[in-house]
Amino acid sequence: MRFGFTEEQQRFRADVRRALRSAEVRAAVADATPADGVEPDQRPLYRLLGKLGLLAVHWPAEYGGSGRPFTDAAIVAEELVRADVPDTLHVNTIQIIGQFLLMAGSTEQKRRHLPALASGERFGSVLYTEPDAGSDLGALRTVAEPDGDGYRITGTKVFSLKTRFVDLGLCAARTTPGAGKYQGISLFLVDMNAPGVTVTVIPSVNDEQFHHVELDGVAVSGDDLIGARDQGWPLLNQALAIERTGLDYHLKAEHWLDAALEALVDQAPDAPHDAHLERIGRWDGALLADHALAWEVITGLAHDRVDEVAAAVAKYHSSELAQDIAAWAADIPSPRQRADRTRAAVILDSAGREAPGLTLSAGTSEVMLQIMAAAFDSIGQEKR
Numbered sequence: 001m002r003f004g005f006t007e008e009q010q011r012f013r014a015d016v017r018r019a020l021r022s023a024e025v026r027a028a029v030a031d032a033t034p035a036d037g038v039e040p041d042q043r044p045l046y047r048l049l050g051k052l053g054l055l056a057v058h059w060p061a062e063y064g065g066s067g068r069p070f071t072d073a074a075i076v077a078e079e080l081v082r083a084d085v086p087d088t089l090h091v092n093t094i095q096i097i098g099q100f101l102l103m104a105g106s107t108e109q110k111r112r113h114l115p116a117l118a119s120g121e122r123f124g125s126v127l128y129t130e131p132d133a134g135s136d137l138g139a140l141r142t143v144a145e146p147d148g149d150g151y152r153i154t155g156t157k158v159f160s161l162k163t164r165f166v167d168l169g170l171c172a173a174r175t176t177p178g179a180g181k182y183q184g185i186s187l188f189l190v191d192m193n194a195p196g197v198t199v200t201v202i203p204s205v206n207d208e209q210f211h212h213v214e215l216d217g218v219a220v221s222g223d224d225l226i227g228a229r230d231q232g233w234p235l236l237n238q239a240l241a242i243e244r245t246g247l248d249y250h251l252k253a254e255h256w257l258d259a260a261l262e263a264l265v266d267q268a269p270d271a272p273h274d275a276h277l278e279r280i281g282r283w284d285g286a287l288l289a290d291h292a293l294a295w296e297v298i299t300g301l302a303h304d305r306v307d308e309v310a311a312a313v314a315k316y317h318s319s320e321l322a323q324d325i326a327a328w329a330a331d332i333p334s335p336r337q338r339a340d341r342t343r344a345a346v347i348l349d350s351a352g353r354e355a356p357g358l359t360l361s362a363g364t365s366e367v368m369l370q371i372m373a374a375a376f377d378s379i380g381q382e383k384r
Contacts (some may be wrong), residue, residue: 007074012068013075019052020083031086034207034350042086043165046093050120054080056094059102063110064118070302074247074295082284088161088208089332091248094118097124097170100239103304104226109189113168126243127157127171127190127213128236134360135367137172137236138181142215144173144188150221151175153188155313156214159361163211164199166192171215172236175229186233187239189224190215207354241286241306243362246294246314253290256351257283260329263344267334283325290318309375316368319358326355 004012021026025048032042049055052373058073059065077095081087098117101110116122133139142155153173163169176184190197196218202210226241257280264276293314299305330352333345359365 006367009071009075012072013079015119016054016079017083019054020079024048025052025083029176032086033084034078034086035346039207039209041165042089042162043120045085046089046123047083047120048078050118055090055120056098056114056118057219059098059114059118063102063114064116072299074245074298077247078251081255081289087248089123089165092162093122093127093166095123095245096166096239096243099233099242099301100170101226103242103306104167104235104238106226108223109226113189117168119335122168122365123162123166123193124170125160125163125166125211126166127160127169127215129159130156131158132318135364138233140169140172140174140185142175144175144186144220146175147219150219150224151188152217152219153215154217156212158202159210159213160213161208161210163170163213164201166211168192169213170226170239172232175232179230182233185236186229187226187232187235188220189226190218190220194218206357207350207353210239210315223226223359237308238306240363241308242313244311244368245297245301246290246311246318248317249308249318249322249358250287250290250294252351253283253318253325254287256322256329256348256355257287259344259347259351260325260332263329263342263348264335266337266342266344279328283321283328285323286321290314290321293317309371312363312368312371316360316365316372319361320365322356323358324356326351 028045028048032045033108034040046055053066054076056065056073057068057076060071062066065368077087077090080090092115092354100112101114113122117124126138130140130142132141142153142157144151153171155173156177157171170186171190172185173188174184178184192199196216198214198216202212204210261280277299281291297307297310297314300310333348335344335346338349
């Protein structure tokens with residue numbers, strides 16, 4: 001655990017910031033920013049970031065990366081959000097699916113998929129959640145039936161983001177139905193353009209649209225199975241822990257607090273804003289603690305340690321904090337700022353629609369508390 005950055009990390013952060021300030025990147029960010037309820041295609045922006053080598057800096061060069069430390073990837077993630085780059089494609093493609101393939105994929109799977117993900121030519125989405133299987137993925141019903149040397153996957157997945165723009169899905173399915181709630185589950189890579197895949201939009205108030213994915217006998221080869229058949233549950237827990245660093249939620253919280261401060265200053269530049277000072281100070285302190293929790297998980301991953309409990313703590317704290325900040329900031333933009341659609345007003349308006357789902361996605365707060373409680377109970381039993 002550490003609470004500061006080295007000189008090399010600070011130099012690297014400065015280099016990333018310079019790259020993201022270029023006119024070409026700023027124009028691409030503007031084109032990729034949602035407006036008036038329309039979700040733009042953000043892939044051109046990510047292809048540009050791929051050309052700049054900013055998508056997967058920690059991956060080995062043979063897989064399209066720069067071979068930098070894993071912690072540098074977190075620095076890039078921070079700077080992307082601070083530069084207003086929409087983060088979902090990066091989170092899903094690089095931080096979740098790509099990182100999971102690095103840790104659990106075969107050499108052939110890495111060679112086949114990672115370079116295109118690192119360059120921004122291909123993108124991925126997570127296909128875990130089902131209509132009756134949310135945080136408790138042991139209830140999933142999607143099945144993968146043997147078919148020659150491969151499988152055919154049939155089932156329904158819901159609430160995935162950016163799915164109509166992606167090429168690859170990381171899908172959980174039952175390969176041995178009836179084996180037990182947490183047994184007989186496998187993980188597959190699914191070609192989202194394959195016959196039998198149907199993606200439709202789920203209406204919502206979010207700027208980013210959720211999707212409903214029907215898998216109707218979708219053929220996958222044996223090479224698309226990650227790990228051993230029926231051994232997907234431990235891998236799934238590992239994948240979820242990778243997803244729960246808390247950094248992405250922390251960055252949303254930071255972004256939204258900054259927007260609230262911008263709105264306050266714009267309303268009355270010379271006013272002390274005494275009514276908000278105590279709350280702002282508390283939010284700032286909570287953000288510092290939140291950042292430390294996220295980096296504890298990140299530092300562990302940098303040393304090939306997947307700590308499910310630390311990840312649950314980070315995810316719980318960061319998603320609850322971001323949600324609370326968005327609720328507090330909802331009334332800060334003035335009617336004039338809303339009418340003029342100032343940058344701060346647009347950000348906070350979007351935050352109000354996105355925030356309610358943060359304590360549901362990647363595992364509900366209740367499930368995170370359950371993971372923590374089970375760990376403390378286990379420690380208590382060992383001491384008795």
